[in-house]
Amino acid sequence: MKTALTIAGSDSGGGAGIQADIKTMSALGVFGMSVITAVTAQNTMEVRSVQNIDVDIIRDQIEAVFDDIRVDAVKIGMLANAATVQVVTKTLQKYKPQHIVLDPVMISKGGHYLLQDSAVNALIKELLPIATLVTPNIPEAEVLVGNAVQTEDDMYKACIRLREMGPNSVLIKGGHLVGDSNDLYYDGVDFHWFKSKRIATKNTHGTGCTLSSAIAANLAKGVTMLEAVQSAKAYITTAITHSLELGSGYGPTNHFYDLYEKANGIKRDV
Ligand SMILES: Nc1ncnc2c1ncn2[C@@H]1O[C@H](COP(=O)(O)OP(=O)(O)OP(=O)(O)O)[C@@H](O)[C@H]1O
Numbered sequence: 001m002k003t004a005l006t007i008a009g010s011d012s013g014g015g016a017g018i019q020a021d022i023k024t025m026s027a028l029g030v031f032g033m034s035v036i037t038a039v040t041a042q043n044t045m046e047v048r049s050v051q052n053i054d055v056d057i058i059r060d061q062i063e064a065v066f067d068d069i070r071v072d073a074v075k076i077g078m079l080a081n082a083a084t085v086q087v088v089t090k091t092l093q094k095y096k097p098q099h100i101v102l103d104p105v106m107i108s109k110g111g112h113y114l115l116q117d118s119a120v121n122a123l124i125k126e127l128l129p130i131a132t133l134v135t136p137n138i139p140e141a142e143v144l145v146g147n148a149v150q151t152e153d154d155m156y157k158a159c160i161r162l163r164e165m166g167p168n169s170v171l172i173k174g175g176h177l178v179g180d181s182n183d184l185y186y187d188g189v190d191f192h193w194f195k196s197k198r199i200a201t202k203n204t205h206g207t208g209c210t211l212s213s214a215i216a217a218n219l220a221k222g223v224t225m226l227e228a229v230q231s232a233k234a235y236i237t238t239a240i241t242h243s244l245e246l247g248s249g250y251g252p253t254n255h256f257y258d259l260y261e262k263a264n265g266i267k268r269d270v
């Protein structure tokens with residue numbers, strides 16, 4: 001069986017973070033493993049408190065997995081602070097996984113900081129250069145490139161700038177723009193739009209986590225990056241279309257594989 005490892009924060013509400021990642025990997029028929037960087041007390045409305053995990057324990061979790069189990073792809077989400085960015089980078093450099101999908105999580109839907117401002121520099125200098133793909137949303141792309149990203153033209157420019165910062169490829173997500181929810185991909189040669197109509201729902205908690213995990217799961221199965229993003233976009237679109245009315249805030253996406261299979265005519269490949 002193919003495997004994928006998520007390095008991210010825990011969301012007690014189950015909609016984002018590690019929980020969304022493992023649900024996505026399971027739905028796509030990939031064996032999910034986890035390194036927990038922080039424990040958040042969170043629901044669909046708010047992040048109440050956060051306990052960052054000691055860097056030694058983060059390093060030990062990564063080493064425990066890699067020293068024993070083949071890892072076909074890695075997905076990185078919430079990293080909380082500079083020390084965590086540094087230990088994750090250093091430990092991954094030791095094992096050199098083939099695929100690293102970096103979702104540069106910064107702020108939750110409810111406005112809580114999930115990455116300290118002082119960690120952004122370490123993320124740019126250390127982690128971006130070893131990423132296979134980086135998947136910022138619009139506000140994250142703005143922080144990383146240092147200017148506004150609001151139009152399609154801005155997205156093209158930000159993709160080029162981000163790629164110069166070291167990752168093999170870039171996917172800027174359009175979920176935070178008005179109008180359709182179109183994501184722009186750039187691999188240094190070609191641009192590619194992954195488009196979908198905006199689905200009228202407030203239940204979009206964990207959409208970025210789900211998308212990046214689906215890309216990692218697809219890469220673990222051995223498809224090309226373009227195929228991995230294409231089918232992950234189909235997965236997240238179905239997951240948002242059938243999102244769940246749970247809680248009073250931003251509800252979670254839906255990971256029932258049968259819905260995805262039906263919507264896209266794809267058979268499970270385990
Ligand atoms: N209302 C929507 N309708 C259709 N697609 C959407 C919608 N909202 C987000 N998406 C898609 O979901 C994916 C994640 O994008 P988004 O910009 O929401 O990421 P994000 O802000 O990092 O997510 P999160 O922080 O909630 O995990 C993208 O493919 C985006 O186009």
Ligand SMILES: Cc1ncc(COP(=O)(O)O)c(N)n1
Pocket residue numbers: 008009010011016017018040042077078105107108109110114204205206207208209
């Ligand atoms: C542990 C964790 N990781 C990531 C997110 C981002 O998701 P969202 O922007 O939907 O709140 C989150 N809220 N919590």
